[in-house]
Amino acid sequence: FAFFFCLFLRQLIIIKPIKKWTLKINQIGTRLAAFSYTLYLTHVLVLRMFEYFHVPKSESVNFISISWYIGELTIALLVAYAVYWYFEKRTAEVKGWIKTRLLK
Numbered sequence: 001f002a003f004f005f006c007l008f009l010r011q012l013i014i015i016k017p018i019k020k021w022t023l024k025i026n027q028i029g030t031r032l033a034a035f036s037y038t039l040y041l042t043h044v045l046v047l048r049m050f051e052y053f054h055v056p057k058s059e060s061v062n063f064i065s066i067s068w069y070i071g072e073l074t075i076a077l078l079v080a081y082a083v084y085w086y087f088e089k090r091t092a093e094v095k096g097w098i099k100t101r102l103l104k
Contacts, residue, residue: 016090021070025058034084034089035080035081035083035084035088037088038081038083038087038088039076039080041080041083042076042079042080043075043076043080045079046070046072046075046076046079046080047076050072055068055072056068062079
């Protein structure tokens, strides 16, 4: 199953988006992928921060629990994007600067 699923994903990657809405989805996905590693590094810290400030855990799915979830998700994404903006986004720039300084 995993082998065929990998082949399926590979075929999805090869297909170039043509329609307007697929181009928009591709653009959004590209932007989200840019800071996915930073999100991976920071999301647990954000979750621990919520635990520290005693953000309630839901016992059932309702409007309030979904609202808390969306709020936590939004904050985690914003924190990750802020960290990405200040650090990871500048990686290529810093690497180029270091290479020019070392090769002189």
